[in-house]
Amino acid sequence: MKVIDLRSDTVTKPTEEMRAAMASADVGDDVYGEDPTINLLEKESAERTGHEEALFVTSGTQxxxxxxxxxxxxxxxxxLGSDSHIxxxxxxxxxxxxxxxxxxxxxxxxxxxxxxVNSWCRPANVHFAPARLLCVENTHNRAGGVAVSPGSYRATVDAARSKGLKVHLDGARIFNASTAWDVDVKEYTGIVxxxxxxxxxGLGAPVGSMLCGSSEFISEARHWRKRLGGGLRQAxxxxxAGLIALNKMTGRLAEDHRNAAELSSALISGGLAVEKVSKPTNMVYVQIGPEGPDAAELGRRCAARGVLFGAVSERRFRLVTHFGVTAEDVGVSAKVILEEMKAS
Ligand SMILES: Cc1ncc(COP(=O)(O)O)c(C=O)c1O
Structure with missing residues (x-):
């Protein structure tokens, strides 16, 4: 039985091209700054996002x-947003x-x-922890994978910076956002x-995230990465694989968005309440009514037929498209979910 895994885009596996590139990578000791492939990825990431420097880290959380x-x-x-990943x-x-x-x-x-943002920027007073930083997330996972528009994103970032705050973007899926709005990623990354x-x-590399900023910021960040045990050697x-993710895989995300839109329409046609999102990307969140199986039970039934997804609460579940999911898989998944929903 073919398994269609819609739990997350974190389940993607490295492509054959990535595996070949990994096997033949030119390496050195990155803690000494001597790994040429890491150095190239850091340089290209900084250029792509409009920053002076970049740092390879083990994960988005790190x-x-x-x-x-x-x-x-x-x-x-x-x-921080109350629904933010951080x-x-x-x-x-x-x-x-x-x-x-x-x-x-x-x-x-x-x-x-x-x-x-303005109301958290309170006057200096010994009673208050001073606001120093605003963190934004784009695309926003718990808000339905929405790609926040460049306009409203900029308004919030500008508000923070005009108050002297630093701004950090959790852009775990920032290329999904720039793809959805068809803008250069720098519109988001270059103003923080x-x-x-x-x-x-969704970019498919097996491990890793890039942190980008000014040279001064990255030099201090390098200390923090080391303190957290993130200084790797022949990384x-x-x-x-990261270079292929950055240079190739960012160009195919529109396909995942089309597949998510197809999945969404098929589920709506079958009577399910798909959550509306102002600018959707590769995520589909569905609410299920009080009748029939709850999200966990529906998940178990669909998993038995090879369609995997995650319950996010008792009556809400999430489906995520990625490069391991084809247009055909989306049709099969919608059919299985609708059948299992009705078979109570
Ligand atoms: C919006 C967002 N930020 C950060 C992370 C953390 O990434 P990692 O799992 O690599 O630590 C995730 C992971 O799914 C995420 O969705």
Whole structure:
């Protein structure tokens, strides 16, 4: 039985081209700055995002932690969306590792409003943890994989910077956002102080994220990466796949978005309540009513027929398209989900 895995774009496996490039990668000791393939990936990532330098990190979580620890000191506040990946899914790293206070604001539509940013920028007063940093996420996972528009993104970033805050972009899927809006990725990445993007999700590399910023920022970030145990040695074997992710795989994300749109239409035609998103990308979130199986039970039934997805709450589930999922797979998945929904 063919398995169609819609749980996440993190399940992608390296392509044959990546595996071949990894096997023949030119390597050195990256802690000494001597790995030519890492150096090339860092240079190309910096150029692509409009920053002076970049740093290879092991994961998106590590990239976000290193960025926050670099921008903030103990007792500082970081404005975070209440639905953001950093706040919900990264183990409270900013507080555990840095003694940094999350200043929470609504980001249910994908981005914190400029007004909420302004209201966290309180006058200097011994009672308050001073806001030093705003973190934004784009595309925004829990807001339905929405690609936040360049306009509303810029309004929030500008509000923060005009108050003297640094801005970090959790751009785990920033190339999905730039693809959805058909803009150069720099429209998002070039106006923030730092950005982390993942090579390991829809871009298909097995490991790694890139953290980009000014030379001064990256030099301090390199210390934090080392403190967190992220200084790798012959990491060029990973960077070889990362270069293909950056240069080739970013060009095919529109296909994943088309497949997600197809999946969404098929489920809507079959009567399911797919959540509406202002600019969808490769994620489809579905709400199921009180009748019939709950999301976990539906997931088990579909898994038995080779269609995998994740329940995010009792009556809500998520489907994610990626390069391991074809247009045909999407049709099969919709059929299986609709049949299992009805077979209660
Ligand atoms: C928006 C977002 N940020 C950060 C991460 C963390 O990436 P990693 O799993 O590589 O730590 C993820 C992972 O899914 C994510 O969706």
């Amino acid at each position: 990239g976000n932690a290193v960025a926050i620890l670099t921008h903030c000191a103990r007792g500082d506040g970081a404005i 706040y919900i899914y990264e183990g409270g790293g900013l507080s555990a590792l840095g003694g940094i206070l999350p200043l929470i604001a609504d980001d249910g539509e994908g981005v914190v409003s400029p007004d909420d 102080d730092s950005v982390q993007f993942c090579l390991s999700k 060029g074997v990973l960077a070889a």
